[in-house]
Amino acid sequence: MSATLTSALWALGRGTGVVALVLFTSAIVLGILARSGRRVAGLGRFGISDLHRAAALTGAGLVVAHVGSLLFDPYAQLRLVDLALPFLASYRPLWLGLGTLTLDLLVVVTVVSLLRGRLGPRVFRVVHWATYVLWPIAVLHALGSGTDAGSTWFRTLAAVCVGSVIVAVGWRLVPSYGGRGWAREPRRSA
Amino acid sequence: MPVRPLHASTERRLVTTRLHIDWTRCDGHGSCVELLPDQLGVDDFGFPVPRSGQRDPVVPRRAEDAARHAVRNCPVMALRMYDAAS
Numbered sequence: 001m002s003a004t005l006t007s008a009l010w011a012l013g014r015g016t017g018v019v020a021l022v023l024f025t026s027a028i029v030l031g032i033l034a035r036s037g038r039r040v041a042g043l044g045r046f047g048i049s050d051l052h053r054a055a056a057l058t059g060a061g062l063v064v065a066h067v068g069s070l071l072f073d074p075y076a077q078l079r080l081v082d083l084a085l086p087f088l089a090s091y092r093p094l095w096l097g098l099g100t101l102t103l104d105l106l107v108v109v110t111v112v113s114l115l116r117g118r119l120g121p122r123v124f125r126v127v128h129w130a131t132y133v134l135w136p137i138a139v140l141h142a143l144g145s146g147t148d149a150g151s152t153w154f155r156t157l158a159a160v161c162v163g164s165v166i167v168a169v170g171w172r173l174v175p176s177y178g179g180r181g182w183a184r185e186p187r188r189s190a
Numbered sequence: 191m192p193v194r195p196l197h198a199s200t201e202r203r204l205v206t207t208r209l210h211i212d213w214t215r216c217d218g219h220g221s222c223v224e225l226l227p228d229q230l231g232v233d234d235f236g237f238p239v240p241r242s243g244q245r246d247p248v249v250p251r252r253a254e255d256a257a258r259h260a261v262r263n264c265p266v267m268a269l270r271m272y273d274a275a276s
Contacts, residue, residue: 034219034265035219035265037217037218037219037220037236037265039220044221044224045219045220045221045224046221046222046224046225046259046260046263049221049263049265050263116267117267120267121215121266121267124267
């Protein structure tokens with residue numbers, strides 16, 4: 001494989017990885033916003049759900065490109081087994097393994113989400129909780145094996161992503177989150 | 191392309207599409223009310239109320255896309271569309 005093609009694939013792998021991280025961060029924040037039932041000006045409630053779905057699915061597509069391009073990277077030396085089984089890679093096995101774990105979880109969460117009409121809300125909800133595990137693992141993978149992890153721009157981006165999710169999850173844990181923004185008391189189970 | 195003769199515009203419509211709201215799931219997020227403003231109103235707590243007063247409101251043909259969108263969009267999967275003899 002020519003050096004130019006190799007570096008092109010490498011650049012593609014880095015770029016898709018970084019954008020996927022941004023999209024998954026957006027998907028989590030939008031998902032929490034959608035679940036709250038609050039209206040966002042110009043989007044409505046359904047628009048937030050649609051955006052959440054679009055961001056997550058686009059991120060998943062980028063991860064496919066990310067993995068596909070880095071499969072041919074001479075440094076990463078990924079084998080097909082490394083796409084499914086974590087921590088077996090020869091190059092930075094821990095950090096790459098976290099990427100493999102992310103991919104595994106992503107496949108499960110995405111498939112279950114797409115089939116949620118058949119699987120029902122209980123299975124969907126339980127599996128969807130896995131995104132709260134998936135996302136931190138993805139961040140660690142980005143910080144650990146990302147070529148750009150040492151650069152200021154990437155650290156700034158990562159800090160913004162982590163900060164956004166912390167704020168969103170923190171809001172979700174506040175009792176008033178369940179209030180829907182309607183003038184009513186949050187429902188409590190008796 | 192599946193053929194749906196009963197819904198073809200030239201034929202008389204023998205079935206109506208209705209929207210079923212599963213009240214054990216509905217939590218009043220309000221997406222469906224936004225997508226189906228002519229069919230669904232909203233109560234004081236954000237729960238959808240069929241404007242027609244029917245339990246499972248009829249979805250007119252022009253609103254079918256919006257209704258499908260609402261079914262797909264409902265965060266708690268509380269909506270379902272079904273065809274019933276009219």
